[in-house]
Amino acid sequence: xxxxxxxxxxxxxxxxxxxxxxxxxxxxxxxxxxxxxxxxxxxxxxxxxxxxxxxxxxxxxxxxxxxxxxxxxxxxxxxxxxxxxxxxxxxxxxxxxxxxxxxxxxxxxxxxxxxxxxxxxxxxxxxxxxxxxxxxxxxxxxxxxxxxxxxxxxxxxxxxxxxxxxxxxxxxxxxxxxxxxxxxxxxxxxxxxxxxxxxxxxxxxxxxxxxxxxxxxxxxxxxxxxxxxxxxxxxxxxxxxxxxxxxxxxxxxxxxxxxxxxxxxxxxxxxxxxxxxxxxxxxxxxxxxxxxxxxxxxxxxxxxxxxxxxx
Amino acid sequence: xxxxxxxxxxxxxxxxxxxxxxxxxxxxxxxxxxxxxxxxxxxxxxxxxxxxxxxxxxxxxxxxxxxxxxxxxxxxxxxxxxxxxxxxxxxxxxxxxxxxxxxxxxxxxxxxxxxxxxxxxxxxxxxxxxxxxxxxxxxxxxxxxxxxxxxxxxxxxxxxxxxxxxxxxxxxxxxxxxxxxxxxxxxxxxxxxxxxxxxxxxxxxxxxxxxxxxxxxxxxxxxxxxxxxxxxxxxxxxxxxxxxxxxxxxxxxxxxxxxxxxxxxxxxxxxxxxxxxxxxxxxxxxxxxxxxxxxxxxxxxxxxxx
Amino acid sequence: xxxxxxxxxxxxxxxxxxxxxxxxxxxxxxxxxxxxxxxxxxxxxxxxxxxxxxxxxxxxxxxxxxxxxxxxxxxxxxxxxxxxxxxxxxxxxxxxxxxxxxxxxxxxxxxxxxxxxxxxxxxxxxxxxxxxxxxxxxxxxxxxxxxxxxxxxxxxxxxxxxxxxxxxxxxxxxxxxxxxxxxxxxxxxxxxxxxxxxxxxxxxxxxxxxxxxxxxxxxxxxxxxxxxxxxxxxxxxxxxxxxxxxxxxxxxxxxxxxxxxxxxxxxxxxxxxxxxxxxxxxxxxxxxxxxxxxxxxxxxxxxxxxxxxxxxxxxxxxxxxxxxxxxxxxxxxxx
Numbered sequence: 001x002x003x004x005x006x007x008x009x010x011x012x013x014x015x016x017x018x019x020x021x022x023x024x025x026x027x028x029x030x031x032x033x034x035x036x037x038x039x040x041x042x043x044x045x046x047x048x049x050x051x052x053x054x055x056x057x058x059x060x061x062x063x064x065x066x067x068x069x070x071x072x073x074x075x076x077x078x079x080x081x082x083x084x085x086x087x088x089x090x091x092x093x094x095x096x097x098x099x100x101x102x103x104x105x106x107x108x109x110x111x112x113x114x115x116x117x118x119x120x121x122x123x124x125x126x127x128x129x130x131x132x133x134x135x136x137x138x139x140x141x142x143x144x145x146x147x148x149x150x151x152x153x154x155x156x157x158x159x160x161x162x163x164x165x166x167x168x169x170x171x172x173x174x175x176x177x178x179x180x181x182x183x184x185x186x187x188x189x190x191x192x193x194x195x196x197x198x199x200x201x202x203x204x205x206x207x208x209x210x211x212x213x214x215x216x217x218x219x220x221x222x223x224x225x226x227x228x229x230x231x232x233x234x235x236x237x238x239x240x241x242x243x244x245x246x247x248x249x250x251x252x253x254x255x256x257x258x259x260x261x262x263x264x265x266x267x268x269x270x271x272x273x274x275x276x277x278x279x280x281x282x283x284x285x286x287x288x289x290x291x292x293x294x295x296x297x298x299x300x301x302x303x304x305x306x307x308x309x310x311x
Numbered sequence: 312x313x314x315x316x317x318x319x320x321x322x323x324x325x326x327x328x329x330x331x332x333x334x335x336x337x338x339x340x341x342x343x344x345x346x347x348x349x350x351x352x353x354x355x356x357x358x359x360x361x362x363x364x365x366x367x368x369x370x371x372x373x374x375x376x377x378x379x380x381x382x383x384x385x386x387x388x389x390x391x392x393x394x395x396x397x398x399x400x401x402x403x404x405x406x407x408x409x410x411x412x413x414x415x416x417x418x419x420x421x422x423x424x425x426x427x428x429x430x431x432x433x434x435x436x437x438x439x440x441x442x443x444x445x446x447x448x449x450x451x452x453x454x455x456x457x458x459x460x461x462x463x464x465x466x467x468x469x470x471x472x473x474x475x476x477x478x479x480x481x482x483x484x485x486x487x488x489x490x491x492x493x494x495x496x497x498x499x500x501x502x503x504x505x506x507x508x509x510x511x512x513x514x515x516x517x518x519x520x521x522x523x524x525x526x527x528x529x530x531x532x533x534x535x536x537x538x539x540x541x542x543x544x545x546x547x548x549x550x551x552x553x554x555x556x557x558x559x560x561x562x563x564x565x566x567x568x569x570x571x572x573x574x575x576x577x578x579x580x581x582x583x584x585x586x587x588x589x590x591x592x593x594x595x596x597x598x599x600x601x602x603x604x605x606x607x608x609x610x611x612x613x614x615x616x617x
Numbered sequence: 618x619x620x621x622x623x624x625x626x627x628x629x630x631x632x633x634x635x636x637x638x639x640x641x642x643x644x645x646x647x648x649x650x651x652x653x654x655x656x657x658x659x660x661x662x663x664x665x666x667x668x669x670x671x672x673x674x675x676x677x678x679x680x681x682x683x684x685x686x687x688x689x690x691x692x693x694x695x696x697x698x699x700x701x702x703x704x705x706x707x708x709x710x711x712x713x714x715x716x717x718x719x720x721x722x723x724x725x726x727x728x729x730x731x732x733x734x735x736x737x738x739x740x741x742x743x744x745x746x747x748x749x750x751x752x753x754x755x756x757x758x759x760x761x762x763x764x765x766x767x768x769x770x771x772x773x774x775x776x777x778x779x780x781x782x783x784x785x786x787x788x789x790x791x792x793x794x795x796x797x798x799x800x801x802x803x804x805x806x807x808x809x810x811x812x813x814x815x816x817x818x819x820x821x822x823x824x825x826x827x828x829x830x831x832x833x834x835x836x837x838x839x840x841x842x843x844x845x846x847x848x849x850x851x852x853x854x855x856x857x858x859x860x861x862x863x864x865x866x867x868x869x870x871x872x873x874x875x876x877x878x879x880x881x882x883x884x885x886x887x888x889x890x891x892x893x894x895x896x897x898x899x900x901x902x903x904x905x906x907x908x909x910x911x912x913x914x915x916x917x918x919x920x921x922x923x924x925x926x927x928x929x930x931x932x933x934x935x936x937x938x939x940x941x942x943x944x945x946x947x948x949x950x951x952x
Contacts, residue, residue: 215713
């Protein structure tokens, strides 16, 4: 297993590196980075010059890239002019909020998607299955931000039960958290439901489940012990990947609910033409995804004995 | 030689078969999603004729003065049939804006996905067929690209490029090609071992010829299914971008930006500005997803679990 | 005569598809008996109904399948009258099965101990130390070396032959009276096959269990079985003691099967049965083998033959056998 983990880590580093190349290339491709990074009122020529020096912008590309990587590694993602602080600091300050929201959304989608997926598969073609399939379809087709608006309309405006903006006191103020988390988890619920259902169906049709039934194992045990654990393997991988989609929709949800997270940070940066922030969030988001994927792979290695017992 | 003749004819027949297969399929397709899509396409194409008002300027009443803003839909108190679905802050007719907005969603969704599909399929075929270092390089790039969350990457690109319709299409293409590349690659990997490909190779067919005449027709099924499935996501991403203000610039009507405009009024109880475009997006994406599902079941077997 | 362990009478299992429009008669009027401790071979080509017969015994049919008639008496009890709960108790406890693919039969996530212990745990109520002892004993019986260590390992760490032996151990765990072996050696290396068959015979001798052995290989039948039933298109066309059936087959299909076995050292061209296997959804009238039968008569294409007893415990479903024996079943079709 050690070799497997080491290989995964190496692989993640390569991916990270490629990520920086992509971002770097994209920026350079479309114009002068210095101008992009200094498009704010009150900019002076000296600032432009300082920027060029700091990022090595008048050097050949390869050197520029070296400076870029060098800066990244030291945690220097540039300075935001909105907040007049290093981008990294701003990012780290807002990150916990997004993580809270993401975690809550994840929990909701797991609580809805997986049980329904299992029931759908076990009682295939029944009414439960129809409900499950419908929910999966809706999760995929109704955009998260529409759900958010509908929720606000219903619970915030018509019924007046829940507040529609902000984060409230502390991180886990449920009244403020529940609507955005639900809207955010909406899409994932659908995906997880779908995958759980098809994974369960595949496992339920396998030879070892067949044999378990021939052995006279009680049906309850067949489903929970034999089917569920095997079916969860691919679901686990997907659950980790759902994080990516959660971050996507999170941007819009955070804007709608004025939730002070990194998604909203990015939009604020975009609208204020605070480019370092936009680039910084893109890089950090990508890095986080790579990190989460790595963790999921390692977790997988522990659960599946076929990998755990490898060299 | 005889074998070469046979090999050359087969892909041509294949392509004719593919076309009539498509026509035959359309006849069997599920009715409701198809109707919805046709409806949207018609609205977009004939918006000039169908829309009661100009979507970008305020509606004027008989005396030439702008009609009230925030008029509700006609079935509610205060609404009028002249503006059946209500008006927004600038007294613009919602219905007209919906009809014109279909253009943006469709155009961006379809063209963006097409470009993404073409790019992704090409790279996927290259990676799968040529293999070796070409494969490795493309795959690593794909993985890294996938690490960038779609919307965040789109926003990032939007901050670099100037906002315009075509740039959005470019952004979508850049963001989505990876999905195609991955799937097509694995399909090509298995196709590569099949007899008719090996036969062509043995007969001296060059790489390009094999790709064009043999591989492409066979991945067509998968591409079609992928296309119908990713169009929905593309439409939602475009709507999200418009919603966030980084999509198609105003005053061009787009469903996403309409929803954004309506967000404030929504809190004050004026729901129609946001909800109608939201419903449109939902119905369109639902339709494409249902169609895609049906296509997948019909054309199987490559994409059973996506 | 004592009650046979298993008596299948006129079993009919059909598969319904396309909203009931298509009926596949997978098992059609099948009857046979199995005495305690006896080994009965079930032979036929792919798709002739052998596996469905086994599944019917356990009443675990794939979707679309239904037992529409007949009786299955196990130790005197009709299994078709039992409730689902009662059936579940019988599976693994009174009857057990060995499936064809050893790798697929074992759950990759659980240890050998876990999987072998299940029947003993659920059906015999063994726990803790006794359970562990039983698993060790079972693994010894199926000749797994160092069972105390091996039982904590996982299926992917075992070889194919070992896995199939473990599946055999699972089958024995509940102390059944009948074991159904559905082509257990087909997926094993040829060199391992003989070892496995010897093991099965030895286990049978030790435990007195009855064996229903499904295979398409006549060589295995000759080695393992006391009696054999030959199936074609969902019906048993001939059944009887192995020696007699091989020496003097009565049914043309049996004859053809025997002729088709290649002889070592002979340079004679291989004999293949002409024609195609029948489409079970669309059987021709009369005898299902008629299109390919070397001894076909006009009567065969219009009327289905009955099952005629040609010798003690030896029946044949062929018009040619009618004179030799008396009819023991009416050749009537279902209305």
